[in-house]
Amino acid sequence: MSQLIQAAIDAGIARGAIDDAIEFVKTRARPWIDAKVERASDDLYVIADIGKLKIELHAAEALLRKAGKVLDQAHAAPLTAESAARASIAVAEAKVLTTEISLLASEKLFELAGSRATLAEFNLDRHWRNARVHTLHDPVRWKYHAVGAYRLNGTLPARHSWI
């Protein structure tokens, strides 16, 4: 449950960063000369990058919703080792994606928005700083391990508050 909330925080940060990226690109960014377009929002690479970010965000949010359902199912009946493990793994999968997209979106925002977005008046670096600090709550590399161990070897994840 605690892990679900942590993942939700990161999904929220990611969504905020992507919204800010879109806003800045549409209203303030200047088109790059080699793109040969009138507006920054017409740059083909920017368009593709926004597409990718949105896809990753939606995947993370979808896994988060799914994890919530698995957790609800686990709570609807007496808890077993198996149902607890299923819930833990579902949340771990969501947490991996929310970690990745929160860091990716908050970092990519600047490449898409341009140098101007780094000025203090916009305070846009707070998304990356918040995502980076918050996603250290427990190291994501061991989430990949837990999911892999469960799927490959049937190993139940450890029972502590970090999974």
Place this chain on the structure above:
Amino acid sequence: MTRSHHVAVITSDEQALIVASDLAEDFKRDSAIRDRERRLPLAELEVFSRSGLWGISVPKKYGGADVSNVTLAKVIALIAQADGSLGQIPQNHFYALQVLRVNGSDEQKQRLYAEALAGQRFGNALAELGTKTAHDRVTRLTRDGAGYRINGRKFYSTGAIYAQRIPTSVVDENGVQQLAFVPRNSKGLTVIDDWSGFGQRTTGSGSVVFEDVYVGAEDVLPFQSAFERPTTVGPLAQILHAAIDTGIARAAYEDALHFVRSKTRPWIDSGNDKATEDPLTLKSFGHLSIRLHATEALLERAGEILDAAQADITAETVAAASIAVAEARAISTETSLAAGSTLFELAGSQATLAEHGLDRHWRNARVHTLHDPVRWKYHAVGNYYLNNENPPLRGTI
């Protein structure tokens, strides 16, 4: 330490590298504090330019060491590793010297190269806010007797606040871009310390305002023509940017190693007594190490290809140099960001505390790599290898 006013003249590549290594040790010491307090590195810059390093690209004919671009890039990477801002501040100085090399008259070269060898620093006033693209400039150069007047406003003027001359891009009455080496103390010239970027905090990349600033004709060089024929100005400018990010990447990587060895606690699921035994940490460091070595190798390769172009300037050699440098730019962008961020995943929450100042690496990498968008580097490289298209002639590639 008594400060000598003597300016050294460096005479070889080896000497340049030794001096740069020594200075880097010095500059590293208070780098985190300067970043945290946004303390402008005035004293450090005095030592830096007196070391002779700001004159190492001056051609031998004019009294300089004319070091290879491999060496120049390595020097910048060493300084940037110690302090990202100090690595970037001389970038425009070397850029201006390159414009001088390709477009200056013999008289201008004699005079301005001598200033560089005497420890004078050149800043920059090129970019402007509010124009259609970052390449569009409106600051004007108008005739006034034997000289000219400059009117306009610049931003992202890295180094201007620290410089004795500010090479300024201006559009003359025929719509052609010139580069005016404006003395810092000119009447009507105001440098404003309004740079607020969240990284590279002490580069002084703020505004320069020109209100009817007079400049002598002898201080004006053709600028646009450096991009109307193949020259090495573009790839030289860009290899320095690649060097800065390569240095930042190594700084983040070294700090990550140090922290994990000395402070990080093992993760409960790893089953290890020490964080340095975490197999997933080892894998991550392995990956980072490989990417960093590739980044450093591509920087050196770019320097070699640029040296070849400099020795024999043709459309093909310049294109090859631009592309080699673009590859170094792309990979150094990726690696500096990855190292700056992964540092924290490996070092743990404790590494985020203000006292360590470790976030400066990612902040510096993120801000500096925006100089020109990396997505268009991949485009240029792909277009060259797939379609044999030479990249455009610009300062940004």
